[in-house]
Amino acid sequence: MTRSVALVGGRGYTGAELLGLLARHPVLKLAFASSTSQAGLPVTEVCPQWPDANDQLVALSPGEVATGEADAWVLAVPNGAAAEWAQAISAAHPTAVIIDLSADHRFDDDWAYGLPELNRAAIRQAKRIANPGCYATAGQLGLAPIADRLAGTPSLFGVSGYSGAGRTPSPKNDPERLADNLLPYSLAGHVHEREIGHRLGRPVRFMPHVAPFFRGIAMTISARLGSPTSAAELEAIYREAYAGERRIRVSREAPEVRDMRDTPDAAIGGFTVSPDDPHDIAVVSVLDNLSKGAASQALQNINLALGLDEQLGLEP
Numbered sequence: 001m002t003r004s005v006a007l008v009g010g011r012g013y014t015g016a017e018l019l020g021l022l023a024r025h026p027v028l029k030l031a032f033a034s035s036t037s038q039a040g041l042p043v044t045e046v047c048p049q050w051p052d053a054n055d056q057l058v059a060l061s062p063g064e065v066a067t068g069e070a071d072a073w074v075l076a077v078p079n080g081a082a083a084e085w086a087q088a089i090s091a092a093h094p095t096a097v098i099i100d101l102s103a104d105h106r107f108d109d110d111w112a113y114g115l116p117e118l119n120r121a122a123i124r125q126a127k128r129i130a131n132p133g134c135y136a137t138a139g140q141l142g143l144a145p146i147a148d149r150l151a152g153t154p155s156l157f158g159v160s161g162y163s164g165a166g167r168t169p170s171p172k173n174d175p176e177r178l179a180d181n182l183l184p185y186s187l188a189g190h191v192h193e194r195e196i197g198h199r200l201g202r203p204v205r206f207m208p209h210v211a212p213f214f215r216g217i218a219m220t221i222s223a224r225l226g227s228p229t230s231a232a233e234l235e236a237i238y239r240e241a242y243a244g245e246r247r248i249r250v251s252r253e254a255p256e257v258r259d260m261r262d263t264p265d266a267a268i269g270g271f272t273v274s275p276d277d278p279h280d281i282a283v284v285s286v287l288d289n290l291s292k293g294a295a296s297q298a299l300q301n302i303n304l305a306l307g308l309d310e311q312l313g314l315e316p
């Protein structure tokens with residue numbers, strides 16, 4: 001039995017990543033991938049590993065979605081563009097699952113928040129799923145196990161590869177601007193700062209930076225706990241919290257971006273306690289922004305919402 005996926009925004013970085021995953025998925029088949037500006041482009045131009053050289057990106061507008069059929073629709077479109085698509089698809093295909101990769105529906109209670117390790121039951125039942133932001137995924141997975149132990153406002157120092165900024169040219173994905181550089185931006189009030197705080201139920205401070213590598217996120221979290229702890233106790237808390245979670249790797253050592261590139265996992269480790277004050281801790285959370293930060297997490301959500309094994313297509 002196969003199930004079909006329609007992809008809106010197939011030419012973008014996250015869309016291309018999802019195409020790569022669908023190319024080798026045992027059950028999910030691509031109904032079509034759309035492009036507003038490059039219809040007719042071979043899918044293999046976007047995703048070299050795509051198996052059928054005859055497949056092309058199709059032209060589609062929100063007003064035409066009734067012409068398409070799919071069990072799940074993925075919106076891999078810029079922030080601000082998703083709502084029009086979601087409304088049109090809901091009207092034309094009320095039983096279809098919609099997964100929005102943009103930030104547009106993450107604060108909307110009518111949409112299940114698509115972080116499986118923290119919200120699996122709701123995702124299983126959902127027809128509308130808001131995929132988390134990439135830094136927001138790293139931050140929540142790095143903080144959730146100690147959320148009820150926090151005594152202050154955690155600080156999250158994040159560094160992302162420039163693919164995080166998408167294809168549309170900007171200083172944040174300009175290789176010349178980024179060469180031998182590290183670009184701080186949105187150092188207060190970033191949407192992910194609000195997203196993490198909203199989901200954890202307490203404020204955080206998040207300071208993003210973009211780096212000259214293409215993909216990956218490293219996030220170092222500094223927090224104060226209500227009770228003193230040790231590195232061993234901290235590690236044990238995380239190991240217990242993520243026991244059985246196949247997409248979460250917990251390690252004593254601090255994880256590194258280069259080890260998580262092109263993987264669907266998040267790695268959490270480097271558990272450190274201040275020698276001056278055992279209430280103050282640091283932990284590192286690392287993932288691939290295009291994978292666990294977007295497309296492979298979306299695949300977990302599609303699998304769950306369609307009643308398939310969550311890890312289908314994500315493990316060798």
Ligand SMILES: NC(=O)C1=CN([C@@H]2O[C@H](COP(=O)(O)OP(=O)(O)OC[C@H]3O[C@@H](n4cnc5c(N)ncnc54)[C@H](OP(=O)(O)O)[C@@H]3O)[C@@H](O)[C@H]2O)C=CC1
Binds near residue numbers: 012038078165
């Ligand atoms: N990059 C990342 O690491 C992450 C991104 N996200 C979010 O995922 C979404 C996609 O990101 P990303 O792939 O990086 O973005 P890109 O800019 O790489 O791709 C977005 C694509 O959407 C298409 N597009 C633009 N406007 C519209 C529209 N009105 N309707 C339909 N398609 C449109 C464009 O392709 P075309 O011209 O062919 O239509 C464009 O290539 C964004 O909302 C982003 O915030 C979330 C997590 C991580």
Ligand SMILES: CC(=O)N[C@@H](CCC(=O)OP(=O)(O)O)C(=O)O
Binds near residue numbers: 079210
């Ligand atoms: C380097 C870079 O620009 N990263 C993006 C995060 C990408 C992402 O997660 O997109 P959402 O807007 O859908 O949350 C940013 O900081 O906006």
